[in-house]
Structure formats: structure tokens, C-alpha cells
Amino acid sequence: MNDLFVNSTFNFIKKNTNHTDYELLEIKYGIEGIYLTISKVIIILLLGYVFGYLKTIILTLLFFNILRFFAFGLHAKKSWQCLIISISQFNVLPYIFLHISINKYLIILISIIAIGSFIMFAPSDTEKRPLTNKKKRVIRKISSVIAGIIFFVLALYFKSIRVPILCSLIIETIMINPLSYKLLGLKYNNYKNRD
DSSP, X not given: OHHHHHHHHXXXXXXXXXXXXXXXXXXXXXHHHHHHHHHHHHHHHHHHHHTTOHHHHHHHHHHHHHHHHHHBXXXXXXXXXXXXXXXXXXXXXXXXXXXXXXOHHHHHHHHHHHHHHHHHHOSBOOSSSOOOOHHHHHHHHHHHHHHHHHHHHHHHHOGGGHHHHHHHHHHHHHHHOHHHHHHTTOXXXXXXXXX
């Protein structure tokens, strides 16, 4: 299914536009990324619907993507790795958090770990998208810390969004951690290789 969608879309673009070979490679990579993202999100949402916590999944995805915009984070090399990691993070973690007692000490602990991680590791780039601009790295680090503080306050005072916020903080903390890169065999601090 993946090859059929990617190849037919790519061939349509190739026939009806005038791009260089390099641009066509980028377009094909983008099409593959879109397909994988859409199919992964559909699976995650379906699991959330089947198990009755779709709203929590949607909010977790929303809050996570806000953090990811600032702090970035790893991308798995293989689509099956990405799917397994995503289901673990966006389905299993919220499910667990919906079934445990969350007190203010747990909120404070998770928030301190997340904000500390943002200070130490954000933004965390990839080999394909190294963040070479020093000023932008500083802005993204500051923005991710501010977002983490805002999320902490929201989790503390708004019980209805507490689980999605805490899950998004944990997920983004994992996604920017150098140990996660090492476990997946990915290079860390890729901008240093481009300066």
C-alpha cells in the first residue's frame, strides 16, 4: 500500500511538473513522510477510539506537537520502529496515566525532569535536519523551557488536561534525550558536524 501510494503520487508530480532530480528526491521523501505520518496517526487514533480514550490521545498529540515544534527530537530510522515507539508513547502511556492516581508531587516531579531536560538537551536535531543556526537554537531552547513551565502550571490547575500534558512532557523528554538517540543508533548534536 505504501509503495502504491508513494509511487503513484510521485509519478504524477514527476510527469506534471518540471523539477530537478534532487528536487524530485526531496519530493519523494516528503511524500513518504506524509504517508507514514497519516497512517501512523490513524492507527494511534483508532486504538484510542477502540479503548475509549480518543480525546486524551488527541490532546496528547496536540500538546506534544507544541513541545516538539520548539524542542525537536529524534526520528526513528525505520517506519516499524516509529510505529512501535509511537503506539507506546501515545497509546500505552496515556492509558497507564488514566489508571493511576496523579497528585501534585508527581506533577512537580515530571515537570522538573522535563524542564531540566529542555534546558540540557533542547533543541535536539537530526542528521537530516541539523539546527546549525546558533541564534535559532537558543530561541528554541528558551521557547521549549517557557512551554514546559506553562504546561506545568496548566497540569497543576486543570485536571481535565492533566494526563495529556504530563504524557506530552514525558514523551518530549524521551525524544530529546541523548540516550534515546543512542538506543536507536542515531547521531546526536548533528549541528556540530555542520558548523
